[in-house]
Amino acid sequence: MFLLRVQLHFGGGTPNFLTPQQLADVVDALRARFHFSDSDDRDISIELDPRFVTPDKIGELAAIGFNRASLGVQDFDPAVQEAVNRIQSFEMTRDVVEACRKHGMQSVNLDLIYGLPLQTVEGFSRTLEQVLELRPDRLAVYGYAHMPELFRPQRQLNAFDLPKPEVRIALLQKSIERLTEAGYQYIGMDHFALPDDPLAKAQRDGTLHRNFMGYTTHAESDLVGFGVSSISHIGPSFSQNPRTLPEYEGAIDDDRMPVWRGMHLNDDDLLRADVIQKLMCMGRIDKHDIASRHKIDFDTYFAESLAKLEPLRDEGLVELQPDAVVATEKGRFLLRILAMCFDAYLGGKAGAETPRFSKAI
DSSP, X not given: OOOEEOEEEEOSSOGXXXXXXXXXXXXXXXXXXXXXXXXXXXEEEEEEOTTSOOHHHHHHHHHHTOOEEEXXXXXXXXXXXXXXXXXXXXXXXXXXXXXXXXXXXXXXXXXXXXXXXXXXXXXXXXXXXXXXXXXXXXXXXXXXXXOTTTOGGGGGSOGGGSOOHHHHHHHXXXXXXXHHHTTOEEEETTEEEOTTXXXXXXXXXXOOEEETTEEESOTTOOBXXXXXXXXXXXXXXXXXXXXXXXXXXHHHHTXXXXXXXXXXXXXXXXXXXXXXXXXXXXXEEEXXXXXXXXXXXXXXXXXXXXXXXXXXXXXXXXEEOSSEEEXXXXXXXXXXXXXXXXXXTSTTSTTSSOOOGGGTO
């Protein structure tokens, strides 16, 4: 008996720095060691930087087997692009999107970022309109997190140019309003998809799942991470590879598993992961379902978490029903805040502190 691999993703930077032939060699090496599914719903995806891939190369990528592409955009505003040292024209991006569709890729995703230096609601609104011209199958609108102490390239950015919290909120609100108005279904955690996209369908039929790669339709699959800093989730365990290339290469050269750290999930971890998964994917926690599968009394077990949700209920973000915890329409766009109430590792234990909006926007 063997397991079929249904999803392969090249990400964590810009994989198209490699030539198509180099990427083909990597895919061939993986296919020689893993059994890949031939089903129509398999995903072989790659993150592309339109600045470093030409439309004529997309055909070569499709021939390798890639059927999904994710393109980084961030913002089309020239002033913002200059501030973040990423000059990328709309035309450059459009040409790559059109090439992906021409060569039969099933899905194209675009990534935007709000909260970047010099961003304004007016400027970001123009970016949204340009993005809608391209009509991607999926969209991610991430909030920028300024942590120069962890990410060296961010030290080049001027922190004084970052938008104030009220502007960040306005940027997020504008994104939500415009994308939903244009017919996109909100999936959760900054993600949107067209109604006929597999993610949108999975959310409607209750099979949507979330892992380190984001939302997926392959709920029961283990996640195996290769490369620097990648994370694996196999059974009840997580592990992460070293963060630096010398450490990673050293482990490979020494014939050691390149694992830097990891943890085995206990019963409480698995229970909370299940609860957070339901909230993140469906915006709803069915108390009876959780209680039945984990053999607990939900209200007793999560008394501290429910108390922590009460101020958020008063803010109109969540409904605390007798049989369910349900994110409101407003709360579904702030699912991180609700999920934090069930996280046992924040503040040392669940219920230690009510999350603030600033931690999630």
